[in-house]
Amino acid sequence: MDTTINKKYKILLVEDNPDDVFLIKYAIDELKTSIELIVFNNGQSVIEHLNTDNNIDFPDLILLDINLPKVNGLEILKTIKAKPIVSAIPTIILTSSDLPSDMECSYKYAASMYFLKPNNIQGFKEMMKYIIENYLDGTKIPTLSS
Amino acid sequence: MIRSIIHHDEQRLEGTFKRLKAIEDISYLCSSLFTTDLPTVANKVLKPFCELTDADYGLVFLVKDPDDQLYAEAVYGLPDEYIELRNTKEILTLNSRNVQDNWPSIRAMLKKQIIIIKDMDQMNMSFSKFFKDLIKPNKITSVAAVPIVIKDKSVGVITKYYIESHIFDEEEISFMRTTANIITSTIERNQLLEITKKSERELTQANEILKHVNQELDAFVYIASHDLREPLRTIESFASILQDQLKSSLSVTQNDCLERIVNATQRMRKLITDLTNLSRASQDTKENEVVDLNILLTEVQFELTAFIQKKKAEIIISDDLPKVVGNKEKITSVFKNLIANGIKFNKSMTPQVKISIHYDPTIASDKVCLSIEDNGIGIEKEYFKKIFGLFQRLHSQEEYEGTGAGLAIVKKILEKYGCAIWMESKINKGSKFFFTLVKEK
Structure with missing residues (x-):
């Protein structure tokens, strides 16, 4: 009995820029998937959320911005990867920082991928398609028309 | 007695x-x-x-x-x-x-x-x-x-x-x-x-301050350029949504307007990227290494393949090039900029860029002088110095697109190694750029 086929996937997005939240949501909607997007706009609340021990409803994927107020994305990543259960969740860095040090640090803390935020909606759609197809098993997305 | x-x-x-x-x-x-x-x-x-x-x-x-x-x-x-x-x-x-x-x-x-x-x-x-x-x-x-x-x-x-x-x-x-x-x-x-001793001390102090201010300035440029790019990305992204959603219902003029917004944001991004590159030109990111220019030039040519083919250009490496000391990425950037310029500002049927060693007894013994010569449009003498200035352009966007930061970046990289760049040129005949690099000991 395979339950994953009809499973509704859940993506946790940590992003404080409402424009980027809008663009990611828009891209996911355009891809016609029934993915649930949970948004946190700061590091503290997402760490609290993932720390809840009896949380059986963990996300299937985490999208993490680096440049966040107070606790930055790299610190969140480090915390997540130090926690046995949640460390298994694929965590993808989605940032506008092209600093080599940020990229090196992300992979050091076991990020699954490092994406530079695209410059247009086509780029957002292609990126989300790649992420969903590669990290959320069994989700097929029709070829994008450009 | x-x-x-x-x-x-x-x-x-x-x-x-x-x-x-x-x-x-x-x-x-x-x-x-x-x-x-x-x-x-x-x-x-x-x-x-x-x-x-x-x-x-x-x-x-x-x-x-x-x-x-x-x-x-x-x-x-x-x-x-x-x-x-x-x-x-x-x-x-x-x-x-x-x-x-x-x-x-x-x-x-x-x-x-x-x-x-x-x-x-x-x-x-x-x-x-x-x-x-x-x-x-x-x-x-x-x-x-x-x-x-x-x-x-x-x-x-x-x-x-x-x-x-x-x-x-x-x-x-x-x-x-x-x-x-x-x-x-x-x-x-x-x-x-x-x-x-006092003047030496004062000079050292002044140097320290200058170094510090320069570092601050570079850090500022880096942060500023990052922050400037953010809203630009947003403008372009949302403009692209409008283009996407309205593509069938827009009039030619409306579409042209959106097109211009997107083009302008792209141009601005290029400017900001160049500004960042300029601020990075003098930063120490990696230790100096020995760089074989023969290998480096093969890589530069590979990176420029599409451009070389499009312009039907010819790259001629006339000498066995030496090994130099420096940051490989930065030296690559010097050659890439100069070679690309030679092909870009060129109206010949076959644009040619020739790289050779320039023998000059006045060059310091720890340096090697190289020249990059093209058969392009050439530059008037009065601009020989000016073209190394930041965002200095001699042509309109329609003639030759670009930000005019390339040579400023090249100059800044070379100066960081205590090296220099200069040029000679004849209108409609071509330009020849000379620059020094640090020899392998």
Whole structure:
């Protein structure tokens, strides 16, 4: 009995820029998937959320911005990867920082991928398609028309 | 008779030897003294000066600012209390009238000459009571006073006293003059040294500040460019949504407007990226490494493949290129910029870019000079320097697109390695860029 086929996937997005939240949501909607997007706009609340021990409803994927107020994305990543259960969740860095040090640090803390935020909606759609197809098993997305 | 002549000569020789020894001692002392403090120097010199010329007593007086008073600074053969007595009993200046035993000293300073007195008894002058008390039961017969002159101003005097009558021959006078000269040149040398050290310190400090400000500026440019790119990305993204959603219903003009917004944001992003690259050009990201230019150029050509093919260009590497030291990415950026410029600003059927070693005897031995020559449109002489300025463009966007930051970045990278770039060019014939790189040791 395979339950994953009809499973509704859940993506946790940590992003404080409402424009980027809008663009990611828009891209996911355009891809016609029934993915649930949970948004946190700061590091503290997402760490609290993932720390809840009896949380059986963990996300299937985490999208993490680096440049966040107070606790930055790299610190969140480090915390997540130090926690046995949640460390298994694929965590993808989605940032506008092209600093080599940020990229090196992300992979050091076991990020699954490092994406530079695209410059247009086509780029957002292609990126989300790649992420969903590669990290959320069994989700097929029709070829994008450009 | 003969014996007495021989004896006399022996004595003279011994005197000469002693004085030579004294000069040697004094100059040795002074050569290792790195102070401009005259008291220190005078104190050191007094003893060998008196001892090796058989003087019984010696005194150093120094002029002290601000009121030009004379103070006893050091004594030889006299108890130290003389200094205190001399300095407290009465104020002594160069114009003092009642100078008694100090008359030769003051005279020497005023005249800036050595003063010699063979026989005090004939001079009708007396000594102060405390001086007489100190040397009892002796009395002074001969005196020599040697002024210390610095920058043509008497700043002190060394005076020596003899109980017995003393003959000051030419040689001894010359010895005294030499001693004074050694003191003077020691002080003057050390003053120069201090000035040099001070300017060196100031220069180092100024350099540090400059370095710090530059780093801050680069950091600022980096942060600013990052923050500037963010809203730009948003504008372009949302414009692209509008284009996406409205593509079938937009009029030609409306579509053109959106197109222009997107183009402008893209151009601005390019500008900001160049600004970031410029700020990174002088930053140390990685350790220097040995870079084989032959390999590096193969890679640069590979990276430019599409552009080379599109313009049907030819890259000619005419020499076996050397190995250089530096950051590989940055050196790549230098070649890439210059080669791409040679192809870009070129209207020939076959744009050619030739890379060779430039042999020039005026180039420093630790550097190698390379040239990149094209058969392009060339540059007027008045722009030879200007084109290395930031965002300096010689053509309109329609003619040749670009931000005009390329050569500024190239120049900044090269300058970071202490290297230079210059050029020569003829309109419609082509340009030749010369630049140096650090040779592998």
